[in-house]
Amino acid sequence: MGRRGLLGGLGAAGVLAAPFAARAKLYSVERRRSFSFTLANGLQVVVLPSSRAPIVNQLLVYKVGGADEVWGKTGIAHFLEHMMFKGTASVGPTEFSRIVSRNGGRDNAYTGFDTTGYYQIVSPDRLEMVMRMEADRMAHLRITEKELIPEREVVLEERRMRIENSPGAMLSESVQEQLYGRRKPYGMPISGYPADVRKLGVGDLQAFYAKWYAPNNAVLIVAGDTTPEQVRKLAEKHYGPIARRKVEARRRPAEGAPDLPQRVTRADARVAEPRWSRYYLAPSYHKGETRHAYALQVLSRLLGGGETSRLWKSLVDERKLALSAWAGYSAASLGLSQFDIGVHPAADTPMAAIETAVGEILARLLDEGVTAAEVERTQNQLLAGAIYAQDSLQNGPRLYGGVLGIGGTIADIDAWPERIAAVTPVEVVAAARHVWRDGGMVTGLLTPQTGVR
Structure with missing residues (x-):
């Protein structure tokens, strides 16, 4: 669950041209071999052949998630994910995973x-x-x-372990609600509000299943030691007979909550490491000022993508105010996305000092810009990630599923490296100026004490 990440289409790549001299210094990323076809019932099938190891990964992605729920029935998408392992007339309850395991494989869902x-x-x-x-x-x-009935308790226990037992996760949930708006997509938790989950019944889950789980609302991705011909034959045989159904268009708001900016503080005795964070509404590939999506990926890496980033060098290495600092952004969202900044303060560093220091770093970037050398180094970091991702049998399909599942295309995935390579310093600053606005932000404070330093 969650929205953070820098990838947003990273797994596949396109061949880089070099229309100007600076780009000659950038890594060249070969296009990943992919084959795509669509069955008569509307199921899109993508094959990513690789003979590196004698294994295959089948990933079936449905174009539905927590943001497609309605107020009062939150958590239903995640609950249905659990119930998908509870059997059919041919496969008994819990047998799906056992059969996979007995045959030497492993499976999961998200x-x-x-x-x-x-x-x-x-x-x-x-x-x-x-x-x-x-x-x-x-x-x-x-x-x-x-x-x-018993699976409901599993779902609720999972929420208790992952969300309610984690002060940081609880804070993030509150921030999401403030940023996107209560009762709005992305503002309601994927795990659902416990009171809603307790009320969900068989009819609710069956209706959600019937509404969204159709071949024409899914993407099948098969990666590994196979061929397009083999996958087509098997897909036609097993998925082909399933009838397509009418699926309504999905909608996402084009704006966040109306009462921004906001501050959210969570004080909890269990907090061992305080955290200051800032979340800004941001465009994605599909909503808002989408022209900024690629520049924002470069910006997030340049600002907070590791120990060479501006945040780390200033706050951790030079001023010793923080133990760590980072920034994150993902463009792969059907609706608006978010650009987030986080800092773990050093011992005895007041939260106010962190907030002031981060503000100074952001202001300096807006006032003085970024250098061509900074942008080139960041682009190469992102492009290197694209090269490494091609070797991953699991992450590669997930990246394809993330883009295709929100209406992107294989052409978009193939063009990702070239579009990242084309980002200029001027575009990076323009993207920062567009996103870093008081009217689109929430500040989050995680602290072990009731008073905030």
Whole structure:
């Protein structure tokens, strides 16, 4: 769950041209081999062949997530993800994962704000088996009271462990609500409000399943030791017979909460390491001033992407005010995204001092700009990440699913390196100026004491 990340299409790449001299110094990223076709029922299929190891990864991504829920029924997308393992007429409750495991594979699932994904990593000779089972639960899931009641407790316990037992996660949930608005997409937690989850019944889950789980609302990605011909044959056989259904268009607000800026403070005795954070509403690939999406990826890395970034060098290395500092941004969102900055203060450093210091760093960037050398170094860091990502059997499909699941295209994925390489220092500053506005921000303070230093 969650929205942070710098990738937003990083996994696949395009060949870089060099129309001006500066780009000759940038890494060249070869296009990842990919093949795509669409079944008659609307299921988009992508094949990413690789013979590096005798394994394959099947990832099925549905174009639905927590941001498609309505107030009063939050958590239903995540709850349904759990119930997808509770069986069909052909596969008994909990048997799906056991069958995968008995055949030497592993599987899991995830729910985000915009997509929900299910994957299995198996040997190539077991690809048909997992494709048959995944297609089976796309069309024939059984949701019963007997399975729902105990699984509800599993879902609630998962929330308690991951969210309610983590002061930082609780603060982040409150910040999301303040940034996007209560009762609004992205402002409601993916795990759902406990009171809502306790009320969800069989009918609610069946209706959500019937509304969104259709072949024409999904993307199938198969990566690894296979061929497009093999995948097409198996996909036609197992997914092809499933009938397409009408799926309504998804909508996301074009603005955040109306009462920004806001401050959110969470004091908790369990906090061992205080944190100062700042979240700004930001455009994505699909909402807002989308022209800034690539420059914002460069900006986030330049500002807070590790020990060579401006935040780290100033706050940690030079002024010794912080233990760590970072920035994050992801453009892969169906709605607005966010640009976030975080700092773990050093011992005895007041939060106010951190806030002042960060403000000075941001102001200096806006006033003095960024250098061509800084931007080039940052671009090469991002492009190197694209090269390494091609070797990942798991992250590669996830990146494709993240882009295609919100309406992007393979052409967008292939062009990502070239678009990152084309970002100029002027565009980086323009993106920062557009996003770093008081009217679009929430400041979060995590502290172990009731008073904030």
